[in-house]
Amino acid sequence: MPELPEVETVCRGLAPIFEGRRFKQVLQRRPDLRFPLPRDFAARLQDRRIETVRRRAKYILIDLDGGETLLCHLGMSGRMVISGDDKLPLAPHDHIVFVTEEGRQVRFNDARRFGFMDLLETARLEQSRHLKTLGPEPLGNAFSGPVLAAALKGRRTSIKAALLDQRVVAGIGNIYACEALYVAGLSPRRLAQTVQGGRAERLAAAVKEVLTRAIAAGGSSLRDYVQASGELGYFQHEWRVYAKEGELSPASREAGRADLPVRRIVQGGRSTFYCPLHQR
DNA sequence: CTACCATCCTGGTTGC
DNA sequence: TGCAACCAGGATGGTA
Numbered sequence: 078m079p080e081l082p083e084v085e086t087v088c089r090g091l092a093p094i095f096e097g098r099r100f101k102q103v104l105q106r107r108p109d110l111r112f113p114l115p116r117d118f119a120a121r122l123q124d125r126r127i128e129t130v131r132r133r134a135k136y137i138l139i140d141l142d143g144g145e146t147l148l149c150h151l152g153m154s155g156r157m158v159i160s161g162d163d164k165l166p167l168a169p170h171d172h173i174v175f176v177t178e179e180g181r182q183v184r185f186n187d188a189r190r191f192g193f194m195d196l197l198e199t200a201r202l203e204q205s206r207h208l209k210t211l212g213p214e215p216l217g218n219a220f221s222g223p224v225l226a227a228a229l230k231g232r233r234t235s236i237k238a239a240l241l242d243q244r245v246v247a248g249i250g251n252i253y254a255c256e257a258l259y260v261a262g263l264s265p266r267r268l269a270q271t272v273q274g275g276r277a278e279r280l281a282a283a284v285k286e287v288l289t290r291a292i293a294a295g296g297s298s299l300r301d302y303v304q305a306s307g308e309l310g311y312f313q314h315e316w317r318v319y320a321k322e323g324e325l326s327p328a329s330r331e332a333g334r335a336d337l338p339v340r341r342i343v344q345g346g347r348s349t350f351y352c353p354l355h356q357r
Numbered sequence: 358c359t360a361c362c363a364t365c366c367t368g369g370t371t372g373c
Numbered sequence: 374t375g376c377a378a379c380c381a382g383g384a385t386g387g388t389a
Contacts, residue, residue, distance in 0.1 A: 079382060111365065111384090135383080153382050154367075170367080189366045191383060234359065243384080250382055297382085346362075348380085 079135060079151035081215070081248030082291035086310060087157050088132045094159060094181050095127040095139065104174040106167075111152060111193040121196060122147065122175075134211050134247035138202065146199045148207060152191025158184045211247040215284045220246060222278030229269045229277065236272050236280075237265035237344050249284065252297060252319045255350045257283045259318045259326065264356045265342070265349045290315065318350040328355035 079087070103119040115121070126142040137157075139147040151157075158171075160182040167174070173185040173194070185192070197205050212228065213219040228245045229236070239245050240254040249257070258265050260283035263276060272280055291297060296310035317326055322341040329337045329352055337354040 083382075150383080152366095152384085155382095187366090188368065189381090189383095191365065232358085238360090241383090252382065345360080347383095 079153075079155060080250035080253050081132075081135060082253070082288055082294075082312065083296035083310065084135050084137060084151065084248070085132050085292050086296040087151070088130050088137055090159065091137070091139075091157060091183065092130040094177065094183065095130050095175075097127065098177040098179060099124055099126050100175055101178045101180075102174075102176040104176070106172050106174070110172060110187065111191050112195075114194060115196045118194070118196065121145075133208060134214070134243060135250070136207065140199055144199050146197055146202055148195045148197055148202070148205075149185070150193050150207075152187060152189065152193070154189040155185065155187040155192030158186050160184060210244050212242075212244050213246060215246050215248055215281075215288055220281060220285075222274075222281040225281045226273045226277035229272050232269040234269050235265060235344055236263060236267045236269045237349050239269035239272075240284075241345070241347075246284065248288075251347055251349075252316070253284070253287055253291065255319045256287045256317060259352060259356060260287055262355055262357065265344060265351050267357075318352055321350055326352035326355060328352055 100122050101124075103122040105114060105119040108114060122141070125145075127139060128142060129140040131138045131140070135150060137149040137151070139149070141147060161180070167184070168186060170188045170190075171184045171186050172190070175183040175185075185194075195205075195207065202208055213224060225246065229239055232239055237254055237258060240249050240257065241251065255265070257280065261276070261280040263272065263280060291312040294310060294312035294315060297312040297316070298310040318339050321339040323338050325335060325338050329335070329339075332354060334354050337352070339350050339352055342349050342351070
């Protein structure tokens with residue numbers, strides 16, 4: 078689930094548990110996730126003090142004393158499960174267990190193992206292979222209609238594919254790309270380079286609005302996904318088009334067009350949901 | 358540059 | 374009920 082709002086929610090859940098504390102113990106239960114873990118990973122984290130938990134795009138960044146940062150990506154199915162009880166038996170796919178001095182546990186659970194972690198020099202983070210190609214943070218001041226328009230200029234791919242391209246804007250995934258295009262009233266099939274001027278303004282504003290609302294709702298919960306605190310996110314109840322094939326979008330309902338429900342198409346091998354009435 | 362495909366994994370859902 | 378096919382929040386790298 079983890080797109081920007083879900084990762085932000087996880088970071089907010091982890092911060093009060095980690096910040097200002099030390100890792101008393103780190104348990105690494107397999108040599109690799111998506112990629113091999115760094116050499117001596119658990120040993121290098123042991124007894125380190127945690128300064129800050131923050132987010133960049135879909136990455137969790139945990140700054141440690143000694144000038145290093147633990148970088149985590151949740152992939153498709155990664156979760157950070159908080160447990161106060163170190164006697165709770167480990168669940169299947171609990172790959173990494175972080176234990177703080179206070180005895181609190183955070184377990185990285187990832188069934189599909191598309192997630193990964195790395196340990197990097199904090200000063201070189203932005204230049205790391207993970208972060209160096211990322212576009213602007215969509216909720217930052219550096220992202221705006223004109224900035225988006227410039228990034229889309231001359232791009233002959235679809236606007237949906239462009240929104241998923243982390244070099245254009247960082248942190249948007251399949252759900253929020255669909256939702257933002259609906260709010261902006263833009264067809265997912267539209268050529269990216271045609272999103273200029275007012276359309277780019279509308280889309281940038283839609284991206285900000287959708288992500289902000291999703292964060293306020295604690296993200297979207299699919300299946301049994303829970304945020305770090307153990308509570309369910311509830312933005313999935315606010316989806317207008319995502320996973321709504323055959324249902325009426327708010328726009329179609331308002332217009333009384335029961336003949337124009339949400340459609341599902343496949344772009345780049347991934348499902349896109351859109352309202353044929355409202356999105357042009 | 359672009360589109361398209363396969364790939365890394367497991368598990369839940371759907372359809373026969 | 375059983376089983377196989379299909380689908381899923383991400384990202385990369387190869388090919389044409």
